[in-house]
Amino acid sequence: MSLIRRAVLAAVLSALTSAAARAAVTGVVDPPRSPRNANYTIAARLDPATRTITATETIAWRNITGHPAGELQFHLYWNAWKNNRTTFMRERALAGGSQSPRAADDWGRIEVTAVKALGRDLTGAKRYVAPDDDNPNDETVMLIPLPEAIAPGASATIEVAWTAHVPRTFARTGAIGNFFFIAQWFPKLGVFQDEGWNCHQFHAGTEFFSDFGVYDVSLTVPDGWIVGATGVQRSRTGNGGGMTTHRYYQEDVHDFAWTTSPDYLERTAPFEHATLPGVEMRLLLQPEHAAQAERHFDATRTTLKYYGEWYGAYPYGHVTIVDPAWQSGAGGMEYPTLFTAGTRWLAPSHVTTPEEVTVHEAGHQFWYGIVGNNEFEDAWMDEGFNQFSTARAVAQAYEPNYLAVRYFGGFIPWVFQDIALQREIDGNGLPGYRRNAKSDGAATPTYRYFPATGGFITYSKTALWLNTMERWLGWPALQKILAAHFAAWQFKHPKPQDFFNVVNATVGHDHSWFFDQVYRSSNAFDYGIQDLTSTSDDRVYHTTVIARRYGEAIFPVDVVVTFENGERVTERWDGVDRWKAYSYDRPLAALSAQVDPNRVLLLDVNYTNNSKTLAPKTGSAAQKWTAVWTVWLENCLLSWAALI
Numbered sequence: 228m229s230l231i232r233r234a235v236l237a238a239v240l241s242a243l244t245s246a247a248a249r250a251a252v253t254g255v256v257d258p259p260r261s262p263r264n265a266n267y268t269i270a271a272r273l274d275p276a277t278r279t280i281t282a283t284e285t286i287a288w289r290n291i292t293g294h295p296a297g298e299l300q301f302h303l304y305w306n307a308w309k310n311n312r313t314t315f316m317r318e319r320a321l322a323g324g325s326q327s328p329r330a331a332d333d334w335g336r337i338e339v340t341a342v343k344a345l346g347r348d349l350t351g352a353k354r355y356v357a358p359d360d361d362n363p364n365d366e367t368v369m370l371i372p373l374p375e376a377i378a379p380g381a382s383a384t385i386e387v388a389w390t391a392h393v394p395r396t397f398a399r400t401g402a403i404g405n406f407f408f409i410a411q412w413f414p415k416l417g418v419f420q421d422e423g424w425n426c427h428q429f430h431a432g433t434e435f436f437s438d439f440g441v442y443d444v445s446l447t448v449p450d451g452w453i454v455g456a457t458g459v460q461r462s463r464t465g466n467g468g469g470m471t472t473h474r475y476y477q478e479d480v481h482d483f484a485w486t487t488s489p490d491y492l493e494r495t496a497p498f499e500h501a502t503l504p505g506v507e508m509r510l511l512l513q514p515e516h517a518a519q520a521e522r523h524f525d526a527t528r529t530t531l532k533y534y535g536e537w538y539g540a541y542p543y544g545h546v547t548i549v550d551p552a553w554q555s556g557a558g559g560m561e562y563p564t565l566f567t568a569g570t571r572w573l574a575p576s577h578v579t580t581p582e583e584v585t586v587h588e589a590g591h592q593f594w595y596g597i598v599g600n601n602e603f604e605d606a607w608m609d610e611g612f613n614q615f616s617t618a619r620a621v622a623q624a625y626e627p628n629y630l631a632v633r634y635f636g637g638f639i640p641w642v643f644q645d646i647a648l649q650r651e652i653d654g655n656g657l658p659g660y661r662r663n664a665k666s667d668g669a670a671t672p673t674y675r676y677f678p679a680t681g682g683f684i685t686y687s688k689t690a691l692w693l694n695t696m697e698r699w700l701g702w703p704a705l706q707k708i709l710a711a712h713f714a715a716w717q718f719k720h721p722k723p724q725d726f727f728n729v730v731n732a733t734v735g736h737d738h739s740w741f742f743d744q745v746y747r748s749s750n751a752f753d754y755g756i757q758d759l760t761s762t763s764d765d766r767v768y769h770t771t772v773i774a775r776r777y778g779e780a781i782f783p784v785d786v787v788v789t790f791e792n793g794e795r796v797t798e799r800w801d802g803v804d805r806w807k808a809y810s811y812d813r814p815l816a817a818l819s820a821q822v823d824p825n826r827v828l829l830l831d832v833n834y835t836n837n838s839k840t841l842a843p844k845t846g847s848a849a850q851k852w853t854a855v856w857t858v859w860l861e862n863c864l865l866s867w868a869a870l871i
């Protein structure tokens with residue numbers, strides 16, 4: 228690196244670092260990174276005894292489309308928990324969720340008491356709509372007709388007042404004892420697009436979508452209660468009557484969540500890195516977990532480091548990690564600059580360790596927080612990317628490297644090799660996907676996936692096809708793709724085709740045939756060996772291998788035939804026809820035939836049919852075992868090479 232380049236890099240780094248340091252204490256992002264067209268100033272007061280929130284908000288909204296807006300649409304998410312007739316509760320029943328009766332006080336609701344826009348009181352005009360299923364009992368979307376349309380490029384001030392009842396936790400939001408976790412809690416505008424308002428009802432299997440802006444939120448809670456929230460605390464003012472107002476501020480985010488409890492322990496620690504901006508980590512911990520602070524910080528550092536190096540820098544300078552109360556049901560969820568650790572919500576249940584949950588939820592700061600896809604329609608674009616990234620980051624940070632470096636000086640013995648492959652399979656969700664591969668096409672809008680199995684498509688299938696791309700194109704190529712996507716779509720709302728375009732542009736050729744299968748169809752991949760025969764005519768062995776495509780989906784695969792002398796023949800099959808025969812005349816018989824021996828196609832739903840072996844026909848047992856060990860060792864080295 229030249230001196231000049233070094234100086235430029237140093238200047239860029241110090242600018243980055245000082246901007247991050249400023250952002251860490253002010254919530255300011257300078258220069259602005261997002262369109263900031265939906266800005267919320269909120270004042271809310273919590274009465275813990277009655278679990279009531281009374282609040283007002285002023286929204287400064289700008290129409291950034293080319294079309295006039297003749298109405299406003301708001302999410303009122305908490306009305307999903309009003310009774311058993313809402314779309315959320317009906318879908319939850321469909322998914323087999325708990326139907327146990329709830330006390331009246333355990334339900335949640337939000338009631339808008341006043342709406343003003345364009346200087347007019349529009350409260351009387353409000354009505355509920357159900358764009359997704361026409362359910363007349365669903366009140367999660369509120370429509371306000373406007374007396375005159377807001378023109379393209381024009382701004383409007385909207386004032387809303389509301390009261391809400393905090394439920395016993397639903398979908399990560401609610402209260403238990405004096406622990407409150409308050410998310411999706413304010414009347415939030417949908418996203419106005421050229422096609423109109425994108426404002427879906429609250430569904431059991433999907434999450435959220437909103438525009439970027441500036442949040443300035445004042446939260447009034449009892450004196451002495453600890454508050455954690457999106458952004459940074461700018462002031463804390465006692466206002467008599469035993470209540471204190473905490474004012475939080477954050478720029479360039481698309482949501483705001485908060486929590487309060489008198490019981491939290493508070494810890495802080497820095498994330499430092501040679502080339503990435505620093506991040507102040509604040510941890511709000513349950514007293515009984517005091518000993519786990521470092522595990523939370525280490526897992527968050529893992530995310531900030533690997534996601535930062537692979538995709539792009541975390542720009543906010545601070546992050547709050549919340550360890551929710553036992554049995555609160557608030558764990559495992561992400562909000563801008565704040566996330567909860569604990570157990571996962573919608574993901575398949577195979578991810579169990581606290582580290583994986585923390586890495587995953589911290590990872591959503593990148594996929595969803597910064598790159599803001601529509602989680603109602605394309606949840607795979609954050610959940611799948613994040614599941615893949617979590618498994619990869621955890622593999623880098625914890626196993627097998629940890630064990631290998633600690634005990635074996637960097638050499639990975641074969642027992643850990645198997646663990647590494649298993650971890651990759653589990654981490655990417657293969658077992659669950661295998662059972663549910665055809666449950667929905669990925670291109671179906673996520674809110675229309677079958678509620679009980681949608682997660683296997685959203686999370687696992689996406690993670691598996693990304694992992695397949697890594698094994699097929701190599702990590703440097705896939706990392707370049709994901710970094711290019713992150714760079715192009717941060718602080719914006721990408722759609723699936725935007726990602727496919729990034730792939731094609733980055734790799735330099737058209738991969739539509741791949742996405743037609745993994746995204747636009749629900750077809751499954753299943754290659755196998757149907758037959759392996761080796762017959763002798765006294766002179767030579769005639770070996771025949773029949774490889775099969777049992778699944779509908781197509782992918783090029785290798786077929787490897789191993790002979791008794793250890794010779795391996797690799798055939799490259801385009802995988803298009805339903806079957807392919809290979810024949811060989813050799814002095815020795817074949818021992819085995821295997822399709823996709825390196826497991827490039829991690830989406831293969833049945834791996835047990837991928838190989839056939841024959842009993843040895845000639846030679847000693849020692850020769851046989853030499854051949855087997857050679858094959859096995861080569862496999863190990865190849866898989867290992869793919870992992871490092």
Ligand SMILES: [Zn+2]
Pocket residue numbers: 574587591610613
């Ligand atoms: Zn997630």
